[in-house]
Amino acid sequence: MLRRLAIRVMVLLVLTSGTVYVGWRWLFSVNWPNWWIALPLVLAETYSLIDAYLFGTTMWRLKERGEAPPPPAGATVDVFITTYNEPVEMVAATAAAARAIAHPHSTWVLDDGDRPEMRAACEELGVGYVTRSQDWADRPRHAKAGNLNNALFRTEGEFLLILDADQVPDPTILDRTLGWFTDPEVALVQTPQYFTNVTGSDPLGSQAPLFYGPIQQGKDGWNAAFFCGSNAVLRREALMQLGIVGYVRQVDDAVREALRTSGRILDRAARRSSRSDLATATAIRAVRAAVRQARSDLDGGAPVSEVTYAFQRELDVVSRSTVDRDVEAIRADLAALAAEHPVEEDEELGLPVIDEEAMARLAQREWSPLGAVASVRALVDSVDVHRHDEAQPMMPLATVSVTEDMATCMRLHGLGWRSVYHHEVLAHGLAPEDLQTMLQQRLRWSQGTLQVMLRENPLVQRGLSLGQRLMYFATMWSYLSGFAAVAYLAAPIVYLCFGVLPVKAYGLEFLSYFLPYVVLNQLLFFVVGYGVKTWRGHQYSLALFPLWIRACWTAAANVWFGKPLGFVVTPKTRPTGHRPFPWRLVWPQLLAMAALVVAVVIGVLRLVLDLSDSFIGTGVNTLWVAYDLLVLSVIIEAARFRAPEEERTVQEESA
């Protein structure tokens, strides 16, 4: 309680001093003649202030839950271990630990790689083995979300524990977490992700103690604890509801879209065919009338299922009347033939009879004459409720993003479900062990988060409370830091090298506004992150600026222009053999560091040669450069980092 009070006081102080500082910047100290650097810098500072507000809001309701109640009696649980290409021994070790979980449950390995040796390992362990059903052939696979969705319909436990292939669970994981589900509105319990193959200094910044700690606890206070894809327990009923709601919405959208576009296409087809062929023109007009009827029924509020059923029946009628007309013509022709030139083959039997059964068959969808018009054929498939373009009609886990977790969680919250952050390490996993793998993983997360922000902006999602909207937005906002970082790196360089001032003066007035804000901000992090190492996270939010920027433009190009993301599954094993210093991965940061060092040298020279007269300006900017260098230095440490070479056992002995 005292901690929460201290945090709240600090938040108020930081936000007050920050607002005063940034207000002073905009109103009195932007050096407009140098707007090309002055404006980016003040925008970057405003970005950071908004970030501080969002962080402050998160911390305001920090929630430390403590122990869960005892698990609900007779709870049934499926444990899902998702894998694609991880080593079989690693998955088997996780599966063996999952089998050993104390609470009654069934263990399933969800193998998207469909590997015989994985199946054999599962049989040997006596755990379930699930691969994609035939329905998924030639349809979108939706990566991990698709893998989980497939398994959801092959199992029946009331709750689902989801584990990545490397996350070895503690035997008590279910007993410790299931109790939160005694609240019938709870859909999700997330536990931290903790990595065992990480040294104390954690040069790759794998542990996320600020996120799996104060940030999740703060989000939890707003009923917005995030689902993070692994080490989480979900309520099947909630996921199924999500699947049904999503299914209904998507069918509704797809039907409306098909009816809307087909109207125009049918108009054109009718015009074209009426000149050459009366029969086709008649059929197309009848279909067009059915489309109009369906649209007006939908607009009038009729249920999609009824509208699509009526539409399909109407098409059947049109089809059947076309067949009837054709058969009538055939009969007339045959009669004319018989009158003039008796049919030789079967004179004693008379004319062949086309019976009702044959006519009905000719009118069915498969053989229908309406299939001749391609636009009608497409329409018949679209204006239906079975989602012929997807492997299964229901996709409980969101497929809108490469990271299924955040989108799924946001939709659960939108439906009114609650989530819980249980702050206790109950699974031990493996983090990437080299820079390249780590960068791929960060890129994927940030791309996924930004995809969700662009496709389903949390600020306007129905069903979310204001606090929840802000909690989702806060995470997305933090991924825009790359642009601010560029301004923070460029401003001191420009000042030290050329004396170009983005601020009217780096004098005592500047310091009197700036220092309280920056000092209080550091104190807030000290109070919030007391006892955990938050420095790595700070470093990476600035030092990975090229990656954050890349994530922004690839996600935007993907969502707006349908460009592929260049998505990769994060490997869980490290590459072997000699690896040289990865210049290719870190050159932008090295270039920035070199420029910063050169800038300080030039800045000092300018002061000595009397080209500059501001000691404070040079001093402030030199300190600023020192801070930038300190932050960026993590990337060199990370690039030089080599994981210890000794053979490491994958399976953890649980403590």
Next chain:
Amino acid sequence: MNEYETQVHGGVTVVRAPDRLDMVAAPKLKQLVDRTVQEGDGRVVVDLGGTSFVDSSGLGALIGGLKTARQAGGDLRIAAAGEQVTMVLRLTNLDRILKPHPGVEDAARGW
């Protein structure tokens, strides 16, 4: 849309039907057979070797063509019908009128 190929073999005109002999393609086949019957001696073989699908309109065009040909003193035969076409002909009992010949050569023989 579908352009039909026709060839003349010793007085017999061979018309090659399109992949889908359906409501859109049928009127053109009927027109083509009519014209062939007027211009030649009325013996037409419709080659269904490239046809994977026929609907009731396609059947109508074939029977209509047969009527035109017979009325002009000629005949229409079908050759090389595939699985679906054979099934539809059998279902409608029209195989008794339009006997499917295995190939174009067999159909043109014995006229």
